[in-house]
Every structure is written in structure tokens, then in C-alpha cells.
Amino acid sequence: MSHSITDRSKQLLQLEDGTVCNAGNIQDLMAKLPADAPEIRRDLYKFLVDWFNESPYITVHTSGSTGTPKEFTVRKEQMMQSAALTCSFLHLQKGDNALLCMPLQYIAGKMVVVRALVAGLNLILRTPSGHPLADVTLPLRFAAMIPLQVYNTLQVAEEKERLCQTEILIIGGGAIHKELEDEIRQLPNEIYSTYGMTETLSHIALRKLNGSDASSAYTPFPSVKLSLSPEETLIIQAPLVCDDTLETNDIAQIHPDGTFTILGRKDNIVNTGGIKVQIECVEETLRSIISTTFAITTVPHPGLGEAIVLLVEKTADTEKLPDQIASLLPKYQQPKYIREVDAIPLTGSGKTDRKACRLLAAKLI
Numbered sequence: 001m002s003h004s005i006t007d008r009s010k011q012l013l014q015l016e017d018g019t020v021c022n023a024g025n026i027q028d029l030m031a032k033l034p035a036d037a038p039e040i041r042r043d044l045y046k047f048l049v050d051w052f053n054e055s056p057y058i059t060v061h062t063s064g065s066t067g068t069p070k071e072f073t074v075r076k077e078q079m080m081q082s083a084a085l086t087c088s089f090l091h092l093q094k095g096d097n098a099l100l101c102m103p104l105q106y107i108a109g110k111m112v113v114v115r116a117l118v119a120g121l122n123l124i125l126r127t128p129s130g131h132p133l134a135d136v137t138l139p140l141r142f143a144a145m146i147p148l149q150v151y152n153t154l155q156v157a158e159e160k161e162r163l164c165q166t167e168i169l170i171i172g173g174g175a176i177h178k179e180l181e182d183e184i185r186q187l188p189n190e191i192y193s194t195y196g197m198t199e200t201l202s203h204i205a206l207r208k209l210n211g212s213d214a215s216s217a218y219t220p221f222p223s224v225k226l227s228l229s230p231e232e233t234l235i236i237q238a239p240l241v242c243d244d245t246l247e248t249n250d251i252a253q254i255h256p257d258g259t260f261t262i263l264g265r266k267d268n269i270v271n272t273g274g275i276k277v278q279i280e281c282v283e284e285t286l287r288s289i290i291s292t293t294f295a296i297t298t299v300p301h302p303g304l305g306e307a308i309v310l311l312v313e314k315t316a317d318t319e320k321l322p323d324q325i326a327s328l329l330p331k332y333q334q335p336k337y338i339r340e341v342d343a344i345p346l347t348g349s350g351k352t353d354r355k356a357c358r359l360l361a362a363k364l365i
Contacts, residue, residue: 003094004084004118008052008076011117016124016138021045023052040127043104047113051076060107062198069348074201081240082201083111083118085221089206090168090190094120096141099166101132101149108172111202112144133162140166146173148350151180163187170194172203174351175280177287184209193218195262197248201241205260217259226254233266251278268354273304275332279354282308282333289324293344296335297357299365309361310335311344339364 005011012022021029021044030045050058056077062070092098098121102109109128116123124140126132130152132145143166145153150171153159163169164187172194176184184191191210195218196203205218220226225237234252237245251263264280271277279296286294294312301307310325312318318340325334341364345356 004080004087005120006077006080006084006118008117011052012120013048013113013116014122016122021048026052038125038127040100040104040125044100044113044123044125047104047110051113051117058110060110060198060201061105062107070198072199078241079111079114079201080118083115085223085240086111086170086203087115087119089221090142090170090192092119092121092142092168096121097124097138098122099124099126099132099136099140099143101126101128102144102146102173103128106173107198107202108144108146115142131156131159133159133166136162142166142168142170144170144172146350147171147176147180148174150184151177154180154183164189168192170203170206171209172196176209178284179287181209185214186210197246199242199246200236200238204236204238204241215259217255217261219259226252226258226260228252228254231266234260234262270298270306270308272298272301272306272308272332277308277333282329285328285333286310286325289328290321295344295352295354295357297354297361299337299358299361301336304336307336308334309365310338311341311357311361311364312338313344314340314342337361337365 009023012020014020026045026048030049033042033045056075057073058076059071059073098112098116100109100112100123102112104110115121124136124138126136130149132149133153153163166189168190170192176193187210192206193209194203195205204224205220207218208214223240227235229235229247232251234248234250235245236248249266251266252260253263254260264278268279269276270279282296290312292313292315294310297309297311298306299309318338321338341360345353345360347353
């Protein structure tokens with residue numbers, strides 16, 4: 001995308017109400033912001049003040065899905081490279097309407113803004129919520145959401161219609177359940193699942209979820225090199241967006257055509273009675289019979305080493321579960337314990353909090 005604007009002093013951001021933000025006026029806009037302005041607007045202005053200042057660096061926070069949220073510094077130059085990769089892959093053009101409906105505290109929200117700055121997109125702001133399209137009447141060319149936002153949107157006819165009219169949707173920040181993916185497959189627009197992490201400045205690969213080119217594998221951007229560690233975790237070299245080689249915790253398969261599939265996380269492998277079980281694979285299978293929120297976790301066990309535990313929210317009919325599970329899963333994958341809980345612990349970004357689940361299971365058993 002040769003026309004991307006990577007000189008920050010020349011970048012500007014047009015908002016839905018016609019406000020134009022740039023390096024020259026952002027301090028002034030921030031100062032004049034009314035006290036009752038929506039928080040997302042305040043957050044956006046704060047981010048832009050940071051973005052347009054002299055420093056070549058900006059501080060980002062990880063979501064904490066794999067532990068305590070970390071803070072680290074990245075080069076604005078690399079964020080712009082990442083934005084240009086995405087805009088070029090998705091053919092986003094100057095003047096396209098893009099929706100920002102994710103929190104600006106995390107990289108995903110920040111990158112929506114940087115893509116708008118680099119490609120000259122118009123930004124539509126909505127306070128992050130479970131129903132981001134509830135009152136969006138403008139036609140959207142591009143939106144980025146988390147799976148829960150997509151799921152909620154599909155439950156409301158009017159919002160679903162708006163989603164279908166959004167030309168390109170990318171979904172990140174968590175696993176997409178099989179049922180949700182089945183529903184997405186029926187939609188007429190272009191929808192992608194993203195793969196990446198804060199360290200790679202959002203995503204380095206996309207997977208088409210619908211249409212004739214839908215795939216179960218991710219396609220990395222051209223500048224990204226992938227390999228596997230001896231433990232079969234994915235190793236990423238993405239020199240445009242990240243100086244270091246990253247070894248992830250994701251167990252992956254790399255296919256001969258260069259695409260890859262994620263099987264689950266290394267720290268979510270349970271060794272039960274000497275057999276390794278990938279937690280996510282068990283959860284994926286159980287989704288066909290459990291409609292409420294649930295999580296698979298483990299507790300230490302004298303004979304097995306680790307015993308598999310199913311935590312399920314109390315609205316479920318748990319009486320029949322053991323029999324249903326026995327017919328679905330091989331013996332070694334079946335939960336040894338099933339416990340009802342008020343709520344499954346989640347992280348700040350809405351993912352299952354694995355550590356908290358383990359602690360909860362230990363308390364209950």
C-alpha cells in the first residue's frame with residue numbers, strides 16, 4: 001500500500017461528527033472536550049496526544065490472558081508497519097468508514113486507530129459494549145470485534161443485518177466457538193479470524209471464516225516467517241513489527257503451503273495418567289452439549305498426576321452430563337469431577353482465566 005501515510009505530522013483522523021484530529025489541534029481538542037463526553041472519545045484523544053508527540057515510542061499493555069498484564073514499549077514506526085500490512089491485505093482505502101468498538105487500553109483498539117491514521121479511514125466511535133452495532137446507521141467498510149460482540153450482535157435481527165452490511169469484519173482476542181463459526185459461515189460479507197498477540201502489535205495472520213475461500217488455517221502476512229520449537233509451539237519472526245523472535249505458547253501445525261493451524265496452548269496441556277490432553281480440544285467437543293459457560297481445568301491427583309475437572313455455570317442441567325460426556329469423549333479425556341459454579345472466572349479481556357479456574361477447582365474438590 002504505497003499511499004499509506006507514515007509521516008505522523010501529515011496524518012489526520014476524521015470522526016463521524018466531522019471533527020478532524022491532527023498533530024496541530026489534538027491538544028486543543030483535548031482541552032475543550034466537554035466533561036460529559038463519552039469515555040471512548042476521551043480515551044481516543046489521550047491516545048492521539050501520545051501518538052502525535054515527539055517520542056518515537058508508545059507504551060502498550062498485554063491483556064493478561066496468559067498471566068499478569070505486562071507493560072512494554074513499542075515503536076510507533078512498527079505500529080504503522082503493522083497497520084499498513086493489514087490495510088493492504090484487506091484493501092482498505094482512504095475515506096472508508098471503520099468502527100472502533102474495542103477498549104483503547106489494549107493493542108487491538110489502538111491498532112484500529114493507527115490503521116485509520118495510516119490509510120485515511122473515517123473513524124466511527126462506539127463505547128465498547130456487547131452490542132457495538134446497536135446504533136450504528138452509517139454503512140461500514142471495516143470493523144474489528146471480539147467473538148462475544150459478534151455472538152451478541154447475531155442475536156438481534158437489526159444488528160445482524162448491520163453486521164451483514166459491514167463489508168469486512170476481523171475477529172480477534174479469543175477463540176471462536178464452533179457454533180459461532182458455523183453461523184458466521186452463512187454470512188455474505190468478508191469475515192476473518194486474526195492470529196497475533198500484543199507483542200506482534202495485533203495480528204500477523206488472518207483466516208477466512210466464510211465464503212468459498214474459508215479455511216481452518218491461518219495465512220501469515222508475506223513478511224512473516226514461522227517455525228516450530230521442539231515442543232511444537234509456534235515461533236514467529238515478524239521483522240517489520242517486532243525486533244525479537246517470539247516463541248509463543250501456542251501448539252501449532254505448519255502446513256506445506258505456509259499456512260498454519262493452532263491446536264491449543266502449551267500451558268493448557270494436561271498430563272493425566274501419562275496421557276497428554278489439550279484442554280481446548282476437550283472444550284470444543286463439549287460445546288455441542290453444554291449451552292452455558294463452562295471451563296475445563298485440573299486438580300492434582302495422587303494416581304493420575306492431574307485430574308480433569310469440568311466447571312459449569314449453575315444454569316446447566318448437570319444431571320445428564322456424565323452420560324452425555326461418556327458417549328462423546330474417550331475415557332482419558334472425560335472429566336473426573338464436575339462442579340457447578342456461580343460464574344466462570346474471566347480475564348479483563350473476556351477470556352477464560354485459566355489460573356483462577358485452577359484455584360477455584362482446588363477449593364471445590
